[in-house]
Every structure is written in structure tokens, then in C-alpha cells.
Amino acid sequence: MKSRLFALVTMLFLGIATLSAQxxxxxxxxxxxxxxHADMSVTIRLYAPNAESVTLVxxxxxxxxxxxxxxxxxxxxxxxxxSELYCYWFNVDGIDHVNxxxxxxxxxxxxxxxxxxxxxGERGDLYAAQNxxxxxxxxxxxxxxxxxxxxxxxxxxxxxxxxxGRYPVLYxxxxxxxxEDAWAATGRVAEIMDNLIAAGKAEPMIVVMTNGCTQHVSAxxxxxxxxxxxxxxxxxxxxxxxxxxxxxxxxxxxxxxKAKRAYRAIAGLSMGGFHSxxxxxxxxxxxxYVGLYSAAIFRGKEGVATYDNLEEKLDRQFNEGMKLxxxxxxxxxxxxxxxxxxxxxxxxxxxxxxxxxxEGGHVWRNWRIYLGEYAQMLFK
Amino acid sequence: MKSRLFALVTMLFLGIATLSAQxxxxxxxxxxxxxxHADMSVTIRLYAPNAESVTLVxxxxxxxxxxxxxxxxxxxxxxxxxSELYCYWFNVDGIDHVNxxxxxxxxxxxxxxxxxxxxxGERGDLYAAQNxxxxxxxxxxxxxxxxxxxxxxxxxxxxxxxxxGRYPVLYxxxxxxxxEDAWAATGRVAEIMDNLIAAGKAEPMIVVMTNGCTQHVSAxxxxxxxxxxxxxxxxxxxxxxxxxxxxxxxxxxxxxxKAKRAYRAIAGLSMGGFHSxxxxxxxxxxxxYVGLYSAAIFRGKEGVATYDNLEEKLDRQFNEGMKLxxxxxxxxxxxxxxxxxxxxxxxxxxxxxxxxxxEGGHVWRNWRIYLGEYAQMLFK
Numbered sequence: 205m206k207s208r209l210f211a212l213v214t215m216l217f218l219g220i221a222t223l224s225a226q227x228x229x230x231x232x233x234x235x236x237x238x239x240x241h242a243d244m245s246v247t248i249r250l251y252a253p254n255a256e257s258v259t260l261v262x263x264x265x266x267x268x269x270x271x272x273x274x275x276x277x278x279x280x281x282x283x284x285x286x287s288e289l290y291c292y293w294f295n296v297d298g299i300d301h302v303n304x305x306x307x308x309x310x311x312x313x314x315x316x317x318x319x320x321x322x323x324x325g326e327r328g329d330l331y332a333a334q335n336x337x338x339x340x341x342x343x344x345x346x347x348x349x350x351x352x353x354x355x356x357x358x359x360x361x362x363x364x365x366x367x368x369g370r371y372p373v374l375y376x377x378x379x380x381x382x383x384e385d386a387w388a389a390t391g392r393v394a395e396i397m398d399n400l401i402a403a404g405k406a407e408p409m410i411v412v413m414t415n416g417c418t419q420h421v422s423a424x425x426x427x428x429x430x431x432x433x434x435x436x437x438x439x440x441x442x443x444x445x446x447x448x449x450x451x452x453x454x455x456x457x458x459x460x461x462k463a464k465r466a467y468r469a470i471a472g473l474s475m476g477g478f479h480s481x482x483x484x485x486x487x488x489x490x491x492x493y494v495g496l497y498s499a500a501i502f503r504g505k506e507g508v509a510t511y512d513n514l515e516e517k518l519d520r521q522f523n524e525g526m527k528l529x530x531x532x533x534x535x536x537x538x539x540x541x542x543x544x545x546x547x548x549x550x551x552x553x554x555x556x557x558x559x560x561x562x563e564g565g566h567v568w569r570n571w572r573i574y575l576g577e578y579a580q581m582l583f584k
Numbered sequence: 585m586k587s588r589l590f591a592l593v594t595m596l597f598l599g600i601a602t603l604s605a606q607x608x609x610x611x612x613x614x615x616x617x618x619x620x621h622a623d624m625s626v627t628i629r630l631y632a633p634n635a636e637s638v639t640l641v642x643x644x645x646x647x648x649x650x651x652x653x654x655x656x657x658x659x660x661x662x663x664x665x666x667s668e669l670y671c672y673w674f675n676v677d678g679i680d681h682v683n684x685x686x687x688x689x690x691x692x693x694x695x696x697x698x699x700x701x702x703x704x705g706e707r708g709d710l711y712a713a714q715n716x717x718x719x720x721x722x723x724x725x726x727x728x729x730x731x732x733x734x735x736x737x738x739x740x741x742x743x744x745x746x747x748x749g750r751y752p753v754l755y756x757x758x759x760x761x762x763x764e765d766a767w768a769a770t771g772r773v774a775e776i777m778d779n780l781i782a783a784g785k786a787e788p789m790i791v792v793m794t795n796g797c798t799q800h801v802s803a804x805x806x807x808x809x810x811x812x813x814x815x816x817x818x819x820x821x822x823x824x825x826x827x828x829x830x831x832x833x834x835x836x837x838x839x840x841x842k843a844k845r846a847y848r849a850i851a852g853l854s855m856g857g858f859h860s861x862x863x864x865x866x867x868x869x870x871x872x873y874v875g876l877y878s879a880a881i882f883r884g885k886e887g888v889a890t891y892d893n894l895e896e897k898l899d900r901q902f903n904e905g906m907k908l909x910x911x912x913x914x915x916x917x918x919x920x921x922x923x924x925x926x927x928x929x930x931x932x933x934x935x936x937x938x939x940x941x942x943e944g945g946h947v948w949r950n951w952r953i954y955l956g957e958y959a960q961m962l963f964k
Binding site for chain 1: 587630631632633634635636639656676677678679680682683685686687688689690692695696697701702712713714715716717718719720721722723724725733735742745746802804805806810811813814838843919
């Protein structure tokens, strides 16, 4: 590698004009993958001259066989795709996860890196950076009530740093296997919020992305806990709920927030939806907006006091009143049935909520859609 | 994929205790790769049951053949490795860049994702997150003198957000093909600075990582310019030098800096070393510390006024005086000779500088080493 890299760097210093020629030296096939065509079909390519079988795995195909051309490039072209953000990888001769070396864009979901691309259009444009004012994304450390410094991702909207105004706050929680990086990367928070705010569809707000796996203080690799392989961890034992007020206190103490319930929202996906339900009922005067996305409603650890007396605590919360209690889930979500049960419970108590049922299952595609919709309903 | 993911998520909700059993379902071989042994040798593994040839490519091996075991796992075990951060990928049957699916850790260098691991010890520990107070890493947008908003990465040291003090600033510049993400990710800035500051070896400082490719306003994917494949771009046409004062002005206007030359340093690698040399001589009262890491000294575009009259401008700069002019390069660097020429020029004029010659070439390993050394010399 050393000599090849050395030669490459040397040659490239001769000038950018010769770049395409150098790319031919660097990679015999200057592959374009993915290639998005005018009709929004997409060709994905992999140079694998000696492979016997290459399949494409993704959230827009069901493990399809790719076809080898005479130069050793395997190709697959989709039908025209709807505007979306799509993820994929390859299976090559039984290696069950090969990333696309021609595509520099990856997002980590739990332990795996997935390549992605965006099909432009209404939804894809919401997930792509546009020519609008951009907010700041920061990785910060906050000491919370258990005495440990914990890492969070905080989005501040365009204008925050130059101005003096105070802003409402959305607390946005991840699911099992996630961490404070999940919403920021896979959830496209900066892009969604920048674009909605610039279009006047959402109020400028701070978005705080916490780490709800209390056994760790950060995403893997960013703390003294080391570089473990991310796994489907979670904490549904009351520990996250217990420290949440100190997180809110830290944010109110370090950012120019409007520190009142009318200007606080909470939402989360899966385990984060569970956390949002639990936290908002434990602290019934903390939030005026609650969002449960594909929430794991009834999954709390048994014997944990936080999770006892649900109906009594919901009663207290709904008697306090709030502006929005929003429940969203896909028709194919494996948590669909327990969300039906939860809505039946709310109905039986006469509590008002808004229900949003989408297509699809327990997937990031839905959680991005839900964030895009929920953010537009806040603080108005 | 959908049904497999669905089943996985469902099963995992049954509890974390069954995780290892689920991993066996998810990936037939619950591979550990890389595995760092007690003697600091490392075994790297890839499950590739039908491959005919798998080689390991990295900065610690020279494209070595891996060996297949009877379960279809290809393995390679290194000799004991010195403490360092190491990068690698695979070549599988002619596919020239396969990332390790068992290793979630990647860093992007220009257009390619490389897996990495860290061997503990003095140097590796400097590049790994430790149990010390952590600074903040933020992706911010600043309007600069060309009227465009441009993206930067800014590190603020632990205590900045909770305190009121003012801090010195290091401006840290990337090379060709880099961007505002390069030093932050591949350069391990947060880890190096957190660890040096906690050990009392470096002064608490703000580190500003700019984007020196002025044809773009951000790293790929973070602006309206879209998701191009990163390439060996650069700008050595005077445009970055011209906008630099407005960057410094923006930083001084938005952060609690000590806005004097005694509290400002600049350094950069390769093209960024060139930029550091040019900027510090164009604005001879801006910086008291200048660091050239593997600098591309004589590579400016011809006919650009910024690059004219080098000796006259150096004369002005050195007559103004500064605390440190630090030149570092590896013995095998392809820019070694022009750094010799530059030092001869400085010697002939009688200008004081400090020279650091290392092993190795034009590689990130050296640039991390140089940052670790340079940061300890600043603002004391």
C-alpha cells in the first residue's frame, strides 16, 4: 500500500486537471456507483472480476442478484425510485456485508456501516443539505445526576450563535442499539431541521439528542469505555428516566432556552418512544409536546417503580394537560399490537392524542418521516 | 433484508441476555475482528467462505495474504505491534477495497472508508478517548469574506461551555482531498487535545479546523453542493489566503478567544502546511506560532500575486518576530526535498526555526504525531 499511495499522492500533486487520468490508474474501472439516472432509476455497480455471485441488499430491493459484465463489473439497475434516502450493501460469494467502495457515504446502524444515496424530490430534498442557513451540530459532554459526564449531540438552529434570543427545545431519543449519534447521522436531524426552519414550516428550535443506554456514557469509541462493537443494548430499568431532569437542567443552564413546558418537546423511536412516554408521565409538567414513534410501550423491566402505576401516572399527566400527544407507527411494525393496546387504554380513559399510521415497519425511513411531521407541529 | 431485520429486532427485544445467541443467528460466525492479543499482536478476520484469495492491506502490513480456515474464515495475525492507530481493508478476489464487516470503526480518507484500531500504550492512548474531561466538537457555519457560509469544525476544551474565560486558538488546516472533517476524524483532534490538556501538557485552547478547498463550502454531503465522491481537490490559488482574516474575525467574534497574536497559532499538513506558510507571511502580525507539517512549500499556482515576492514577505514576517516557526517532515516524504530547499532559504536569510525530522512519509500517522508535539509547545 505504501508505495501505491506514495505514487498516487505524488502524481496528484501534478495537478487536479489530470485527476480523471489518475483515477484510472488508481482504480482500473473509474466506477460510478450509485448512478442516479434522469428517470430516478439507479444503477449500482461493484468491480468484482472473480466473484461467482453478487447480490444487492437494501431497503429498496429484496436481496437481488447483480449481473456481471465483460469487464468484471457487477451491475443492478432499479426501476424508477420514489424520492427517499436509501441504504444498501452487497453480499459477495457468501461475505454477507460488503460496502460499496465507489460510494464514500456510509451511515452506521448499530454495528454495521451501510452505504446510502438520496433520490431528489420532496422527501429526499428534506434529507439532503440545501442552500439554506445551516444550524450547528455539536458533540457535548454534560455532567448529569449520576455524577458522570455523558455525551450528547446538540443541534442549534441557524442564527443561534450570532444572536441573543432564546429557543424552544426538542429532546429526541434513540432506540435500542442507538446512541447520541443515531439521530444525528441516520436520522438526518441537521438536514431536516435546517430545511423545515428555512421554509418556515418549523419554528427555530434546539434539538438535544441524548444517549439513553445508561450503561455507557457515550457512543462506542468516544469515551474511556473503549471501542466495543455496537450491539442492541438499551436501558429500560428506570435509570434514564431518573437522570432526565438533570439533563434538562444542564441544557437550560448552558443554552439560551425558553425553560418552560410550553417550549419543551420530547420524542423518541422504539425504546426512545418508551422513554418519551415514561419521562413525560414521570415529570408531567416538563413537556407540552410528546411524540412516540414506533414506541416499545410495554417493555419496561419488571419490578422497576418508575414503571408501576401507569394508569395513575397517565391520569396525572393528562390532567395537567398538554398541547400534543402524538403516536405514530407503521402498519407492519412488530410493535403495532402493543400500540393498539396503548391507544385503547388512552381511549378508555378519555385522553386526547393524535394518531398517525404509516406504511412500513420498524425502520429509520419511518422515523425520519415522523420527525419531519412532528417538528412542524411544535411550539406554534 | 426486511424480514431478516424484522426477526432480529423482534428477537432482540426479548432481552439483552440472549444477545450472543442472537448474534449467532445474525452472523453465522460471531467474528471478532480485529482481536488485539495480550502481546499486542492482532488477528484480523473475514468470513469469506467462497473466496479464492484474500489479502490484507494496511499501514502496518504490505498487502499480505490471509489464510482460510475450515469454517471459511480468513485470518492474519501480525507480530506484536507498537502502540499506534492503524488502518486497513481487504482485497478479496480482485475487489480492491473491502471493509471489515466485523469492525464498526471507519475513518474516511479522501474518498475511501478505512477500518481502524488502536494499540494501547503511550501513543495509542493519546489517540483514544480516556477518562478525562472532554471538550466539545462542533460543526459550525461561518460567513466569510467571499459572502458565502462555509463549514468548519471547532473544538472547545473542557470547561469552555461552563466557564467565562478566554482561550487561545490553534487554526489547523488539512491537505489536498481533505476538508473540515479530516483533522477531526482522521487527525484525532478531540482525543489528542483532551488527553494533552488533562495531563497538563498542553494549554487549554480552541482548535479551528477550516475547509481550505475554496471551490466548496463544506465537506461532501453537508452543503447544497451535493454528494460528490471526494477527490484530491485543493486550492493553491490565493483564494483561501484571501479569506483567512475573515475566518479569524468570525472566530474572534463568536468565541471567547484571546484575540492577539500571542494567543494564535496556525498549522497544517501538506497543502495545509503550504497555506500556513503563506497565510502567516501574508498577515505577519496574526500568529506567534506557525507549524508546517509535510508542507507542500513550492506548489502555489503560478501568476498568483499572493505567492509572489516570497523572500521579501518572509523578511517582513521574520522581522516582526514570532515565538515558534516549526517545520516537520518525514524522511521518506515525497516533499522532503522541497522542505530542504525551504530550510536552506531560511538558513541563508538567518531566520530562526525549529526542525523536526521523523521516520516515514506523507501519512496521517506522522501528522497526528506532529500535532501531539506541536500542541505542547503553544501558548506557554
